[in-house]
Amino acid sequence: VTPAPRRGRRCGDPEVTRQAILTAARATFAGAGYEQATIRAIATRAGVDPSLVHHYFGSKEDLFASAHQYPVSPAEILEALEGGAGTLGERVTRLLLEADAKGSEPFEALIRAAVSNQSARRMLRSFIERGVLDTAASHLAVPDARLRVALAGSHLMGLFVMRRVIGVDIATATDTERIVQVVAPVIDHYLTGDLSRGPAVVDAFN
Amino acid sequence: VTPAPRRGRRCGDPEVTRQAILTAARATFAGAGYEQATIRAIATRAGVDPSLVHHYFGSKEDLFASAHQYPVSPAEILEALEGGAGTLGERVTRLLLEADAKGSEPFEALIRAAVSNQSARRMLRSFIERGVLDTAASHLAVPDARLRVALAGSHLMGLFVMRRVIGVDIATATDTERIVQVVAPVIDHYLTGDLSRGPAVVDAFN
Numbered sequence: 001v002t003p004a005p006r007r008g009r010r011c012g013d014p015e016v017t018r019q020a021i022l023t024a025a026r027a028t029f030a031g032a033g034y035e036q037a038t039i040r041a042i043a044t045r046a047g048v049d050p051s052l053v054h055h056y057f058g059s060k061e062d063l064f065a066s067a068h069q070y071p072v073s074p075a076e077i078l079e080a081l082e083g084g085a086g087t088l089g090e091r092v093t094r095l096l097l098e099a100d101a102k103g104s105e106p107f108e109a110l111i112r113a114a115v116s117n118q119s120a121r122r123m124l125r126s127f128i129e130r131g132v133l134d135t136a137a138s139h140l141a142v143p144d145a146r147l148r149v150a151l152a153g154s155h156l157m158g159l160f161v162m163r164r165v166i167g168v169d170i171a172t173a174t175d176t177e178r179i180v181q182v183v184a185p186v187i188d189h190y191l192t193g194d195l196s197r198g199p200a201v202v203d204a205f206n
Numbered sequence: 207v208t209p210a211p212r213r214g215r216r217c218g219d220p221e222v223t224r225q226a227i228l229t230a231a232r233a234t235f236a237g238a239g240y241e242q243a244t245i246r247a248i249a250t251r252a253g254v255d256p257s258l259v260h261h262y263f264g265s266k267e268d269l270f271a272s273a274h275q276y277p278v279s280p281a282e283i284l285e286a287l288e289g290g291a292g293t294l295g296e297r298v299t300r301l302l303l304e305a306d307a308k309g310s311e312p313f314e315a316l317i318r319a320a321v322s323n324q325s326a327r328r329m330l331r332s333f334i335e336r337g338v339l340d341t342a343a344s345h346l347a348v349p350d351a352r353l354r355v356a357l358a359g360s361h362l363m364g365l366f367v368m369r370r371v372i373g374v375d376i377a378t379a380t381d382t383e384r385i386v387q388v389v390a391p392v393i394d395h396y397l398t399g400d401l402s403r404g405p406a407v408v409d410a411f412n
Contacts (some may be wrong), residue, residue, distance in 0.1 A: 013315065105334050108321050111317075111321050112318050112321050114372065115275055115314050115317050115321075115371075121371075121372060121373070124372055125372050125373055125374055125375075128368075128374050129374060129375050129376075133374070133375075133376060145375050146376045147380055147388075150368060150374060150376045150377050151365075151388065151389065153364075153368070154361065154364035154365040154367070154377070155360065155361040155364055155365075155367045156363040156364070156371075157367070157368070158359075158360035158361055158362070158363040158364025158365070158367070159357075159360040159361075159364070161360070161363070161364070162334075162356060162359070162360045162363070163360075165321075165327075165332050166320065166327060166330055166334065167327070167331055168331055168334050168335060168339070168356060169331075169335050170352045170353050170356045171356050171360070172333075174353055182353075182357065182401050183357065183404075186395070186396075189392070190392075195388050196387075201310060
């Protein structure tokens with residue numbers, strides 16, 4: 001009797017295995033798109049058991065974020081959303097402001113691709129819709145949760161790009177604590193406030 | 207006596223002249239960078255008089271925006287800032303939400319270049335600092351004007367990218383009027399409110 005074939009790598013350098021999974025993930029996401037790509041297909045391509053992919057990288061959205069070296073992972077966003085409501089805006093704002101934007105080739109390649117071709121753009125869109133908005137909204141027990149997360153997310157994403165990617169002077173020169181202090185109440189308003197009222201505004205022109 | 211050389215084109219198809227100026231502008235900005243590029247150098251390259259460049263395209267920042275087909279020009283932003291303070295946030299928000307994001311090859315090329323190379327990134331940064339922040343801040347008679355414009359701008363830029371470039375479902379499906387209604391008070395707060403207080407937040411968790 002021949003022994004049953006071994007399913008995937010059982011030994012070897014864990015770092016090599018991790019890198020093999022990341023390489024397989026990028027190729028699979030690029031080929032099949034975000035929604036069609038499965039953990040099983042990625043595991044097969046990497047020559048490992050699917051459980052090992054989950055073990056190393058968590059959910060499909062976390063694997064996508066890791067494979068493209070996203071500065072912030074969906075798991076970190078959820079962790080920030082799960083704490084008490086009192087400092088919610090501050091935690092989420094701080095997470096984005098302290099994220100690392102050091103030259104990440106896969107992340108930059110994804111952005112370039114998303115600007116120039118339709119299929120990469122669709123992949124990024126699905127990741128944001130399923131991996132970020134759906135997941136985060138399911139943790140916010142408020143009406144219009146997806147719209148709220150999209151508004152807060154668009155603001156923080158724009159701030160991240162201006163500060164860490166483009167490096168606009170006033171955004172990089174202003175102390176992180178000052179920005180957190182000014183932006184966190186707005187993020188709180190979007191995530192948990194009364195959207196129909198809008199924030200109270202003191203008009204400095206008068 | 208030989209006649210004095212004619213300075214620039216005096217006749218011919220205005221559209222051909224406009225296109226020649228835009229081509230010369232892209233080449234000059236890319237070669238010299240935003241700050242070093244001059245209207246004079248662009249005019250020389252295009253074979254026209256500098257006054258013609260001003261006549262067709264206004265200031266250097268407007269020419270830069272036109273040459274790269276920016277969805278919103280600095281002149282339009284200033285116009286929105288110049289109206290009454292009461293509807294300031296609404297005008298600025300509406301300007302960005304109604305901007306046209308139809309496939310603009312020069313704009314997309316600039317973004318791709320800014321992600322992948324340092325000199326294009328520097329050019330985009332200088333344009334934002336000089337052409338947008340300095341100009342807009344000089345029209346806002348409030349303390350911290352550049353920071354305010356950067357915060358409002360980062361939010362609107364992120365919203366524009368999410369809605370018109372990536373096309374995230376909830377952002378495209380939500381009525382423009384609804385988004386204006388929710389976002390405009392936040393933009394008003396950033397541009398003219400009391401930043402040290404933060405907006406009043408109604409906590410929907412309680």
